[in-house]
Amino acid sequence: MLKNYFRVALRNFWRNKVFSAINILGLAIGISSALVIYLIVQYDLSFDKFHKDGDRIYRVVTDIKFAGEPFYNSGVTDPFAVAARKEISGIELCSNFYTADDIKVVIPNSTSEKQGIFRKQKNVTYADEYYFKLFPFYKWIAGNTQDPLKAPYQTVITESRARTYFPGLDPKAVIGKQIIYDDSLKTSVSAVIRDPEEITDFTFREFISMATMDANHMHNEEWGSVTSSNQFFVKLAPNQSIAKLNSELSALLKKNNKNEQTSSTNYMIEQLQPLSDIHFNDHYDNFGQRLAQKNTLWGLSLVAGFLLLLGCINFINLTTAQASQRAKEIGVRKTMGSTQKQLVFQFLSETLFTTLIAAFVSAIITPWLLQIFSDFIPAGLHFDLLNQPQLILFMIALVLVVTLLSGFYPAMILSGFRPVLVLKNQAFGGTAKTRRTWIRKTLTVSQFVIAQFLIMATLAVTKQIHFTLSKDLGFKKDAIITMRIPWNNRKPDPNRDVLLNEINKMPEVQLASLAEPPASTNTSSRTIKYKDGKKEIETDVQLKYGDTNYLSLYRLKLLAGRNIQESDSEREYIINETYAKILGFNNPEDAIGKMVGEDKKIPIVGVVSNFHQSSLHTPIKPLAICSAKNNTYSISVALKSSNGDSKNWQNAFAKMGVVYKRLYPEEDFKYDFFDESIAKFYKSEQDISRLLKWATGLAIFISCLGLLGLVIYTTNLRMKEISVRKVLGASVRNLITLLSTDFIRLVIISFFVATPIAWWSMNKWLQNYAYRTELSWWLFPLSGFIIILIALLTLSIQTFRAAVANPTKALRSE
Amino acid sequence: MLEFKGISKWYNVGGNKTYILNNVDLIIREGEFVSIMGPSGSGKSTLLHIMGMLDEPSEGYHYFMGQAVHLLKEKQRSQLYKQHIGFVFQAYHLIDELTVYENIETPLIYQNVKTSERKAMVADILDRFQMVGKKDLFPTQLSGGQQQLVGIARALIASPRLLLADEPTGNLNSKQGEEIMEIFKKLNNEGVTIIQVTHSEKNAGYGSRVINLLDGRIS
Numbered sequence A: 001m002l003k004n005y006f007r008v009a010l011r012n013f014w015r016n017k018v019f020s021a022i023n024i025l026g027l028a029i030g031i032s033s034a035l036v037i038y039l040i041v042q043y044d045l046s047f048d049k050f051h052k053d054g055d056r057i058y059r060v061v062t063d064i065k066f067a068g069e070p071f072y073n074s075g076v077t078d079p080f081a082v083a084a085r086k087e088i089s090g091i092e093l094c095s096n097f098y099t100a101d102d103i104k105v106v107i108p109n110s111t112s113e114k115q116g117i118f119r120k121q122k123n124v125t126y127a128d129e130y131y132f133k134l135f136p137f138y139k140w141i142a143g144n145t146q147d148p149l150k151a152p153y154q155t156v157i158t159e160s161r162a163r164t165y166f167p168g169l170d171p172k173a174v175i176g177k178q179i180i181y182d183d184s185l186k187t188s189v190s191a192v193i194r195d196p197e198e199i200t201d202f203t204f205r206e207f208i209s210m211a212t213m214d215a216n217h218m219h220n221e222e223w224g225s226v227t228s229s230n231q232f233f234v235k236l237a238p239n240q241s242i243a244k245l246n247s248e249l250s251a252l253l254k255k256n257n258k259n260e261q262t263s264s265t266n267y268m269i270e271q272l273q274p275l276s277d278i279h280f281n282d283h284y285d286n287f288g289q290r291l292a293q294k295n296t297l298w299g300l301s302l303v304a305g306f307l308l309l310l311g312c313i314n315f316i317n318l319t320t321a322q323a324s325q326r327a328k329e330i331g332v333r334k335t336m337g338s339t340q341k342q343l344v345f346q347f348l349s350e351t352l353f354t355t356l357i358a359a360f361v362s363a364i365i366t367p368w369l370l371q372i373f374s375d376f377i378p379a380g381l382h383f384d385l386l387n388q389p390q391l392i393l394f395m396i397a398l399v400l401v402v403t404l405l406s407g408f409y410p411a412m413i414l415s416g417f418r419p420v421l422v423l424k425n426q427a428f429g430g431t432a433k434t435r436r437t438w439i440r441k442t443l444t445v446s447q448f449v450i451a452q453f454l455i456m457a458t459l460a461v462t463k464q465i466h467f468t469l470s471k472d473l474g475f476k477k478d479a480i481i482t483m484r485i486p487w488n489n490r491k492p493d494p495n496r497d498v499l500l501n502e503i504n505k506m507p508e509v510q511l512a513s514l515a516e517p518p519a520s521t522n523t524s525s526r527t528i529k530y531k532d533g534k535k536e537i538e539t540d541v542q543l544k545y546g547d548t549n550y551l552s553l554y555r556l557k558l559l560a561g562r563n564i565q566e567s568d569s570e571r572e573y574i575i576n577e578t579y580a581k582i583l584g585f586n587n588p589e590d591a592i593g594k595m596v597g598e599d600k601k602i603p604i605v606g607v608v609s610n611f612h613q614s615s616l617h618t619p620i621k622p623l624a625i626c627s628a629k630n631n632t633y634s635i636s637v638a639l640k641s642s643n644g645d646s647k648n649w650q651n652a653f654a655k656m657g658v659v660y661k662r663l664y665p666e667e668d669f670k671y672d673f674f675d676e677s678i679a680k681f682y683k684s685e686q687d688i689s690r691l692l693k694w695a696t697g698l699a700i701f702i703s704c705l706g707l708l709g710l711v712i713y714t715t716n717l718r719m720k721e722i723s724v725r726k727v728l729g730a731s732v733r734n735l736i737t738l739l740s741t742d743f744i745r746l747v748i749i750s751f752f753v754a755t756p757i758a759w760w761s762m763n764k765w766l767q768n769y770a771y772r773t774e775l776s777w778w779l780f781p782l783s784g785f786i787i788i789l790i791a792l793l794t795l796s797i798q799t800f801r802a803a804v805a806n807p808t809k810a811l812r813s814e
Numbered sequence B: 001m002l003e004f005k006g007i008s009k010w011y012n013v014g015g016n017k018t019y020i021l022n023n024v025d026l027i028i029r030e031g032e033f034v035s036i037m038g039p040s041g042s043g044k045s046t047l048l049h050i051m052g053m054l055d056e057p058s059e060g061y062h063y064f065m066g067q068a069v070h071l072l073k074e075k076q077r078s079q080l081y082k083q084h085i086g087f088v089f090q091a092y093h094l095i096d097e098l099t100v101y102e103n104i105e106t107p108l109i110y111q112n113v114k115t116s117e118r119k120a121m122v123a124d125i126l127d128r129f130q131m132v133g134k135k136d137l138f139p140t141q142l143s144g145g146q147q148q149l150v151g152i153a154r155a156l157i158a159s160p161r162l163l164l165a166d167e168p169t170g171n172l173n174s175k176q177g178e179e180i181m182e183i184f185k186k187l188n189n190e191g192v193t194i195i196q197v198t199h200s201e202k203n204a205g206y207g208s209r210v211i212n213l214l215d216g217r218i219s
């Protein structure tokens, strides 16, 4: 029987080629986007899901409130882990490790290509002896598998690192070989493990025993300072109360952290962060790995759902519109003894047939879609249907869901025809028809509501991005580059003066300054106290280091006082308006000469007008600029206008590179355009905007395909009417209007439905910004205008053809 | 074989009952060849549809092969007519998407006949109607008379005891019509009960009895 159904399906498919193509294209786009987005979502959701007892593993993180301002740190203070192991009950296992970034590795007598010197190795950590017990998923290849990290100067490395450091050596032969870290820690390899293949944020490739740190007094014994490098993971005994442990851990910290006074605006507490939260929570970093945003994943899923829905709606609309063509077949089949159930089954299998073809098409276009979404696609993700059985399962499930979603309603409608009525040609009299067209209209309106919503959202997001990028941030940002100078033990570092001088002498350079950019993602800040006689004002103040050229290079406006004087360490401050106001000086002049700070009093010598130190998400914070040559590790360079000839600048960059390399031979010369760095603050917005544009384009495309299908159908039905009207003297324009009005009315209705929804949700989205654009009223009519124009163009493809067709043709065939 | 007692059918048109069939009593015996005649709109098709259980009467008792049809559930009724009744229509009502072969095969599919058996049965009937050469054509590629032959072959494929035909020759020329009537005659001789609606006295002459309908009543 199935064979029979499929045969009919195939013949119907060929008979209505245009409709079939529309259905398949719409469904294929929906299925492919669902596939791609499933890949992304599934990938991010499977991070660190494989750990044994993973639901009982937590990371201890530190939440800080500092002058009322919250800070979140993924680590603990140095002595905390050891104390917690001894004093806290309810912990079954725990491990402490210390991430070491950009560590220098030297392999003595190496034959590797870099002569055994690796300057900035990543994925290296100092781990205690419990690490491999808490995370037993590593597979051992050679060496001491019991306690490889117990003794000082031991290192466990993965197979891939072993190959890099000791090319050509068997893992067994690597055991006992020497690895020197930071020119001073001489360790030997105690074990080799396999590189983990699981999807995990634990990407460490080298584990130095924590005892090595102890032996070299590398710990900071203070209880008051937290670093995210110092990670502490615990596995709780079963059935522990998280709240109780949180307070016990915090109490342990408070007990030891004696010199810190706590209040409701100043405190430091410990929290247990579930392992499953680590890949997503952007409060805490992730040993430098990429964090996924659950909101983005939701948004993506929603987009996929929308596109799928649009494809299904096309199918439903076109199938029910064509129902009359199938009515006779249904009537006959029923008189031949078919039950309604069998008919439903038949139509569902026809839908399945269409969906399967769509799925096949989508397997072909998915790689192309992957390109579109490439900004959202994590590096470790691949599309390979043949080798991802779980993907095939998802595809099958998707095909079934889509089949039911788009096939069920038409199947019920079609199989519900009463044979007598059909055989007497009355199936389309009365109420059945009006009800069906009503549903079809509703579905079309919903399609265009989705499309309109997406257009409005795209316009709003684009407007906000434009606003953020073109807003006067309070400083100059064009034609400026920034570069970093390496951290150096020798203070002062004479090379930086040489570099600065040489750059300043270049003809292409307007001005160079030993200065941090005024806006950046990572800021340093400090609590500064000020006594104004009566009360004490304690504020968290951001610090910017810059030399005497800072203000003029970035065109910061001095409201009162004078420029800073050059100094090796902090000696005087220029503060911003916000800080001046907090200190109680409404008139900037009044702040000049006041002393702030506790142990070391520092005078305020100037006040600058406010500028935005970070993205527009956050408000302007109190800030102080000071000259401290020894603590400044960046150079800002203002270039002379290139007059459109980028060769000039390229020239200058090349010369800077030569000087830089001469002074710092171990470093690579890198520079960033300041305006590009600022645009990067809004990377997630740019990503959203790109995604929205594509989603909008696809949604409009699918919806218009559906519209085209419906108008082809109705013009075919009304061909005779059109011909008669034409013979009676109707113009082409009259006819196009006649045929388009009904559809355009639906699009207009969808505009009125979409507008309040879009207005509400975009307002909500804009709340994320401390500084935001207006949701101007014209945005909405504009999007309505765009969609009506597109709809009219789509309709005209068919209506025009019908209107200019030779009327005698249609009339003769009657 | 078939008995109607007080069968009526009405529609509510503007609040008034309009009777299509009015209190029809009727008995048809196994092996009869009955022709129903009457002016257009007198209710012939309606009567035939009710006999074939495609339509339900508004009132009355309906017996078929000893079963009280008016008491049966939809499913049982469909089971009953699937097995015992074949239909032939004036407009043939072949499925355009299916070939001749597949059209004839369709009723067997719905009766869950095995593929191998189906093949044999269809081959058999194609042979009998001398249409083996046409089995892969689609209905639109056949003449009206040929289409009606397919329609009859389809109605007969499951060996029904009762054949209902609504103006089977209405769309055919007289020569084609005669052929069809000859086939009916032969079938009737083989024991199939036939009830046909016809406007032609000549066609009615092939049958053993004529029922005249006028305004929904048997006259």
Ligand SMILES: Nc1ncnc2c1ncn2[C@@H]1O[C@H](COP(=O)(O)OP(=O)(O)OP(=O)(O)O)[C@@H](O)[C@H]1O
Pocket (backbone or CB within 6 Å): B011, B013, B020, B038, B039, B040, B041, B042, B043, B044, B045, B046, B047
């Ligand atoms: N749904 C309906 N509502 C109202 N009246 C109906 C309906 N269906 C059929 N009729 C009426 O029932 C009457 C009988 O119809 P029927 O098709 O049985 O006539 P007929 O005798 O077969 O006519 P013909 O010779 O033209 O085929 C007609 O007058 C028709 O208008």
Ligand SMILES: [Mg+2]
Pocket (backbone or CB within 6 Å): B044, B045, B046
């Ligand atoms: Mg009739």
